[in-house]
Amino acid sequence: MPLNPNSSFTPLIVAFCCNWCSYAGADLAGTSRLNYPAQIKIIKVPCSCRIDPMFVLRAFQKGADGVILCGCHPGDCHYSTGNYYARRRITLFFSMLEYLGIEKERTHLEWVSAAEGNKFASTMRKFTEQIHALGKNERLEDIR
Amino acid sequence: MIQKQMQERAKQMLSLGEVTCVLGWKKGDFSTNPQPAVFESEKDLEDLVYDKYCAANLSKYLVELTKKEGKVLVFLKPCDTYSFNQLLKENLIKKERSYIIGIGCEGNMQVDDDMQEIGLLEKCQTCTKTAHMVFDELIGEELTVRQGDDPFEGVLNLEQMSSDERYGFWREELSKCIRCNACRNVCPACNCRKCVFDNNKYDTAQKVNASSFEEQMFHIIRAYHVAGRCTDCGECSRVCPQLIDLHLLNRKFIKDINEFYGEFQAGADTDTPSPLTDFNIDTDPEPGSVHKRG
Ligand code: SF4
Ligand code: SF4
Ligand code: FES
Numbered sequence: 001m002p003l004n005p006n007s008s009f010t011p012l013i014v015a016f017c018c019n020w021c022s023y024a025g026a027d028l029a030g031t032s033r034l035n036y037p038a039q040i041k042i043i044k045v046p047c048s049c050r051i052d053p054m055f056v057l058r059a060f061q062k063g064a065d066g067v068i069l070c071g072c073h074p075g076d077c078h079y080s081t082g083n084y085y086a087r088r089r090i091t092l093f094f095s096m097l098e099y100l101g102i103e104k105e106r107t108h109l110e111w112v113s114a115a116e117g118n119k120f121a122s123t124m125r126k127f128t129e130q131i132h133a134l135g136k137n138e139r140l141e142d143i144r
Numbered sequence: 145m146i147q148k149q150m151q152e153r154a155k156q157m158l159s160l161g162e163v164t165c166v167l168g169w170k171k172g173d174f175s176t177n178p179q180p181a182v183f184e185s186e187k188d189l190e191d192l193v194y195d196k197y198c199a200a201n202l203s204k205y206l207v208e209l210t211k212k213e214g215k216v217l218v219f220l221k222p223c224d225t226y227s228f229n230q231l232l233k234e235n236l237i238k239k240e241r242s243y244i245i246g247i248g249c250e251g252n253m254q255v256d257d258d259m260q261e262i263g264l265l266e267k268c269q270t271c272t273k274t275a276h277m278v279f280d281e282l283i284g285e286e287l288t289v290r291q292g293d294d295p296f297e298g299v300l301n302l303e304q305m306s307s308d309e310r311y312g313f314w315r316e317e318l319s320k321c322i323r324c325n326a327c328r329n330v331c332p333a334c335n336c337r338k339c340v341f342d343n344n345k346y347d348t349a350q351k352v353n354a355s356s357f358e359e360q361m362f363h364i365i366r367a368y369h370v371a372g373r374c375t376d377c378g379e380c381s382r383v384c385p386q387l388i389d390l391h392l393l394n395r396k397f398i399k400d401i402n403e404f405y406g407e408f409q410a411g412a413d414t415d416t417p418s419p420l421t422d423f424n425i426d427t428d429p430e431p432g433s434v435h436k437r438g
Contacts, residue, residue: 053364053365053368054340054361054365057360057361057364057365060357061357061361074425075425081423084423084425084428085420085421085423087423087428087430087431088404088405088419088420088422088423088428089420090431091400091404091428091429091430091431091434092368092371092397092400092401092404092420093368094431094434095396095400095431095434096364096367096368096393096396096397096400097364098307099302099303099310099396100310100311100314100360100364101307101308101309101310101311101312101313101314102311103307104307108432109430109431109432139311140357140360141357142355142357142358
């Protein structure tokens with residue numbers, strides 16, 4: 001992995017993936033034996049529009065350093081329109097996090113189809129590097 | 145004067161049996177803190193007051209009142225009629241069980257802990273709502289002529305700060321919160337029968353914030369849950385005992401919605417879809433493309 005070998009920091013990353021495209025994309029990455037960082041914990045959701053901003057905050061609260069959301073490409077949602085609603089919600093939510101001074105690089109949304117095993121793996125690698133560069137999440141974390 | 149006219153008209157409607165009760169304001173413990181009140185007799189109505197301290201938005205009380213049989217006469221200022229429309233749109237009140245008398249408003253005053261007037265409320269300084277959006281009749285509407293300051297100035301100033309400065313600002317503001325829940329309870333857009341913040345499974349249940357995370361969680365989610373439905377009535381900021389500028393959160397969402405999805409004013413009518421229950425396949429921006437600041 002192209003992470004800084006001098007640092008002991010291993011970021012914890014939560015990825016919310018919709019069942020129909022992105023999760024299948026992750027599967028494909030796996031069966032194709034593509035490498036992506038092991039510290040990515042995938043949570044499967046029925047559709048990208050199932051992702052409640054509260055889930056994202058909860059992930060940060062419980063120690064995630066980065067949260068990435070994945071869904072079908074616009075137009076390809078299994079439920080036709082779910083990701084269009086998700087797009088608006090997530091846009092506003094990310095914008096609010098940035099407004100509160102939470103580093104915008106800690107959250108990311110990527111559309112990944114079931115055929116894009118490669119894209120899944122490279123997105124995850126890139127995101128992990130990004131979080132690694134940012135360091136530990138301190139601005140949205142439960143101190144207990 | 146307008147208070148007398150309101151009393152007379154309310155008494156008349158009550159005596160003719162056109163309405164079963166009247167929702168207005170009555171004198172509080174001090175002359176500067178009138179309270180929302182329901183009047184059921186002509187005698188009660190002697191206590192009805194209307195002055196520059198009657199800031200409380202009465203629309204939300206209609207949620208409970210219009211569940212009962214009968215008809216409620218309600219007095220609404222221009223800004224309050226937006227909340228009425230929004231509640232109507234969400235099927236939370238019954239139009240046929242209310243009779244709206246739109247009343248003029250010259251701006252309401254803020255009072256300090258000693259009940260002394262300290263100037264115009266923030267929501268009135270930045271008021272853009274000078275006409276009643278819904279009413280059955282009007283009293284004293286000519287009082288309402290006002291040119292407000294720009295409501296988005298505060299949001300703009302924050303947006304221009306660096307990420308660290310913003311973080312510092314919000315840490316300081318939000319750490320003042322005592323989680324009295326007044327901002328949630330007063331809000332006409334906050335109407336869930338069971339609120340997520342009353343859910344024991346989340347650590348944020350109906351109690352004082354235990355960590356900086358819980359402060360952030362409560363405020364982000366409170367504002368987010370009313371995004372696209374908040375009429376910017378300003379009640380949350382008005383009731384906050386810690387004087388937190390909650391409108392800076394709500395208006396961030398309003399500003400973003402205006403910029404990304406086109407101008408939208410919640411409560412201006414009852415049929416335009418709310419921005420978050422709608423989408424535009426071609427023009428909606430991607431979340432990553434709107435980060436241009438800080
Ligand atoms: S969030 Fe505040 S300004 Fe918006 S509708 Fe609720 S009380 Fe009014
Ligand atoms: S009214 Fe103010 S102190 Fe009370 S919960 Fe809301 S923000 Fe916190
Ligand atoms: S099913 Fe994948 S985004 Fe809706």
